[in-house]
Amino acid sequence: xxxxxxxxxxxxxxxxxxxxxxxxxxxxxxxxxxxxxxxxxxxxxxxxxxxxxxxxxxxxxxxxxxxxxxxxxxxxxxxxxxxxxxxxxxxxxxxxxxxxxxxxxxxxxxxxxxxxxxxxxxxxxxxxxxxxxxxxxxxxxxxxxxxxxxxxxxxxxxxxxxxxxxxxxxxxxxxxxxxxxxxxxxxxxxxxxxxxxxxxxxxxxxxxxxxxxxxxxxxxxxxxxxxxxxxxxxxxxxxxxxxxxxxxxxxxxxxxxxxxxxxxxxxxxxxxxxxxxxxxxxxxxxxxxxxxxxxxxxxxxxxxxxxxxxxxxxxxxxxxxxxxxxxxx
Amino acid sequence: xxxxxxxxxxxxxxxxxxxxxxxxxxxxxxxxxxxxxxxxxxxxxxxxxxxxxxxxxxxxxxxxxxxxxxxxxxxxxxxxxxxxxxxxxxxxxxxxxxxxxxxxxxxxxxxxxxxxxxxxxxxxxxxxxxxxxxxxxxxxxxxxxxxxxxxxxxxxxxxxxxxxxxxxxxxxxxxxxxxxxxxxxxxxxxxxxxxxxxxxxxxxxxxxxxxxxxxxxxxxxxxxxxxxxxxxxxxxxxxxxxxxxxxxxxxxxxxxxxxxxxxxxxxxxxxxxxxxxxxxxxxxxxxxxxxxxxxxxxxxxxxxxxxxxxxxxxxxxxxxxxxxxxxxx
DNA sequence: CTGTTAGCGCGTTCAG
DNA sequence: CTGAACGCGCTAACAG
Numbered sequence: 175x176x177x178x179x180x181x182x183x184x185x186x187x188x189x190x191x192x193x194x195x196x197x198x199x200x201x202x203x204x205x206x207x208x209x210x211x212x213x214x215x216x217x218x219x220x221x222x223x224x225x226x227x228x229x230x231x232x233x234x235x236x237x238x239x240x241x242x243x244x245x246x247x248x249x250x251x252x253x254x255x256x257x258x259x260x261x262x263x264x265x266x267x268x269x270x271x272x273x274x275x276x277x278x279x280x281x282x283x284x285x286x287x288x289x290x291x292x293x294x295x296x297x298x299x300x301x302x303x304x305x306x307x308x309x310x311x312x313x314x315x316x317x318x319x320x321x322x323x324x325x326x327x328x329x330x331x332x333x334x335x336x337x338x339x340x341x342x343x344x345x346x347x348x349x350x351x352x353x354x355x356x357x358x359x360x361x362x363x364x365x366x367x368x369x370x371x372x373x374x375x376x377x378x379x380x381x382x383x384x385x386x387x388x389x390x391x392x393x394x395x396x397x398x399x400x401x402x403x404x405x406x407x408x409x410x411x412x413x414x415x416x417x418x419x420x421x422x423x424x425x426x427x428x429x430x431x432x433x434x435x436x437x438x439x440x441x442x443x444x445x446x447x448x449x450x451x452x453x454x455x456x457x458x459x460x461x462x463x464x465x466x467x468x469x470x471x472x473x474x475x476x477x478x479x480x481x482x483x484x485x486x487x488x489x490x491x492x493x494x495x496x497x498x499x500x501x502x503x
Numbered sequence: 504x505x506x507x508x509x510x511x512x513x514x515x516x517x518x519x520x521x522x523x524x525x526x527x528x529x530x531x532x533x534x535x536x537x538x539x540x541x542x543x544x545x546x547x548x549x550x551x552x553x554x555x556x557x558x559x560x561x562x563x564x565x566x567x568x569x570x571x572x573x574x575x576x577x578x579x580x581x582x583x584x585x586x587x588x589x590x591x592x593x594x595x596x597x598x599x600x601x602x603x604x605x606x607x608x609x610x611x612x613x614x615x616x617x618x619x620x621x622x623x624x625x626x627x628x629x630x631x632x633x634x635x636x637x638x639x640x641x642x643x644x645x646x647x648x649x650x651x652x653x654x655x656x657x658x659x660x661x662x663x664x665x666x667x668x669x670x671x672x673x674x675x676x677x678x679x680x681x682x683x684x685x686x687x688x689x690x691x692x693x694x695x696x697x698x699x700x701x702x703x704x705x706x707x708x709x710x711x712x713x714x715x716x717x718x719x720x721x722x723x724x725x726x727x728x729x730x731x732x733x734x735x736x737x738x739x740x741x742x743x744x745x746x747x748x749x750x751x752x753x754x755x756x757x758x759x760x761x762x763x764x765x766x767x768x769x770x771x772x773x774x775x776x777x778x779x780x781x782x783x784x785x786x787x788x789x790x791x792x793x794x795x796x797x798x799x800x801x802x803x804x805x806x807x808x809x810x811x812x813x814x815x816x817x818x819x820x821x822x823x824x825x826x827x828x829x830x831x832x
Numbered sequence: 833c834t835g836t837t838a839g840c841g842c843g844t845t846c847a848g
Numbered sequence: 849c850t851g852a853a854c855g856c857g858c859t860a861a862c863a864g
Contacts, residue, residue: 179835180859181835185833212604214606215605216858220856220857235573241570244565252538259588279541279542280544281543405571426782514844518841519845523849524849543842549841551843802855
């Protein structure tokens with residue numbers, strides 16, 4: 175329609191090398207306008223071997239922990255001129271595997287995985303193999319808060335954060351603790367349990383198995399655990415630590431409906447310090463993680479040149495003491 | 504590697520027509536396994552003219568309103584065997600336009616847009632033109648909570664919901680109101696103001712311009728507005744209605760730090776009834792929208808055969824009265 | 833600066 | 849049931 179060859183049209187529209195006569199550029203652009211032309215992204219990728227999109231895999235969209243990470247990832251990626259595809263695993267490792275395969279087949283530039291809980295089963299090794307193949311093809315895998323795999327990662331300092339929290343609480347005079355932990359002993363959340371234990375160990379306090387309660391990583395999980403806790407355990411507990419804020423809030427609601435006052439009867443602490451929850455009463459003691467920054471760092475890793483060894487970035491958690499954990503006496 | 508032609512390999516891996524000898528299928532599959540083969544999605548799309556992904560455009564990932572819609576969209580799409588790409592506009596119309604163009608070029612099956620506030624400027628008509636071109640190419644555009652454009656849409660009943668809220672509050676004995684509205688008179692949020700006014704009109708109550716306060720659609724927005732409200736306006740107000748929950752919570756925090764008690768001094772109502780906020784004290788009166796269902800319906804529309812006319816689905820909001828708006832006297 | 837030619841990695845005719 | 853040949857829409861080399 176512009177009276178030039180396909181090649182010239184391509185050059186005009188794309189500008190790979192701008193050695194096209196101004197006049198022709200104009201004619202091509204106008205023709206494109208008129209035809210409502212949009213390049214076929216698939217064909218472009220096929221030809222160029224493109225890698226212009228970053229894949230982000232998270233467990234849950236509605237969980238603010240993940241959505242803040244996503245915010246950081248998207249913002250930074252946009253800034254770098256890349257697009258982001260967000261996908262959700264619902265915490266199923268098989269789905270994670272499927273997604274990795276998908277993104278490998280889409281030739282994503284990098285795959286960022288937050289909150290994987292792949293453990294060490296058969297699926298875990300399939301995932302690992304898939305990611306290794308992906309990297310062999312030139313992609314980059316970045317884990318957020320997951321270690322033990324030979325990929326670049328952003329560490330959240332879960333262990334040191336929980337340790338610091340325990341120490342702060344000891345400093346406030348608490349002596350008897352219970353923990354609401356994740357459903358099993360895998361993944362990053364368990365590091366928080368370990369760190370908390372380490373902190374308590376400094377004061378020669380140990381957690382008995384009966385003081386570790388397990389539930390799903392959600393408001394519902396925390397609610398269920400706190401509903402089913404035996405009254406005697408509650409009475410013997412001065413402070414309840416939930417490994418994330420959502421669970422802490424679920425527990426708070428359950429305690430309240432059981433007539434247990436927080437913090438008068440039991441103090442409560444969470445983890446993540448997620449922004450939309452800052453209006454709870456009492457204000458929740460928590461450990462802040464700069465989640466947006468985590469997302470941004472993950473993008474940086476994903477876009478950086480691959481070094482000889484796997485790169486690790488890390489981020490500093492900070493304890494936020496609030497009304498839910500007043501000083502004892 | 505399997506000792507067959509490319510064509511046979513393709514047929515074996517893809518199964519478009521299963522006229523391949525079992526033995527060969529096995530050999531191809533094993534070879535693929537060994538080579539860590541993954542089909543090149545771009546090349547596949549180029550050839551097949553695929554449309555197997557749904558694009559979702561939202562304003563903000565960290566806003567639970569949008570993340571719950573996203574949850575619904577992703578879940579339903581997954582169920583239908585499609586993948587979802589989530590992108591964020593940050594409420595900038597120009598970015599929305601850019602994204603639509605991107606998804607058009609990617610041959611997405613459908614583009615679902617939530618919370619567009621394109622208004623009626625020049626960008627708005629460009630967006631419209633782009634979407635029309637996209638539909639002409641065989642795509643499907645679906646708006647969530649945005650009318651006035653000739654595309655399929657899911658209506659949230661903002662006007663009727665806000666009207667019902669006003670009526671309920673009148674029923675509780677409130678007579679003097681103020682509204683925290685969005686930054687301008689565009690978009691779906693303004694329907695809530697209109698509906699609220701309609702409800703009040705039934706009791707011959709009008710809102711003066713000084714009783715409509717405008718701010719950003721966020722916690723910060725609500726906080727700012729409530730911080731800057733003059734004391735005299737607060738004293739003359741029995742009930743403050745914020746057009747979404749996030750703003751209501753921001754206002755709550757601001758009022759609290761000004762020493763204004765909720766609901767003793769001023770009652771407060773929000774809109775959306777977003778789940779993670781259900782633990783606030785006092786519990787917030789709000790209007791519930793089944794957001795996941797909204798997302799699911801949008802997917803259904805996007806995947807349905809295009810009828811002669813644009814299709815509209817709608818959803819029923821329901822008023823949730825809670826402690827933040829006790830009965831007067 | 834431009835047009836011609838040659839693929840990218842696939843899926844799909846069309847003959848066997 | 850299989851292989852050879854073709855073409856999807858595009859970009860990159862190679863001559864002009």
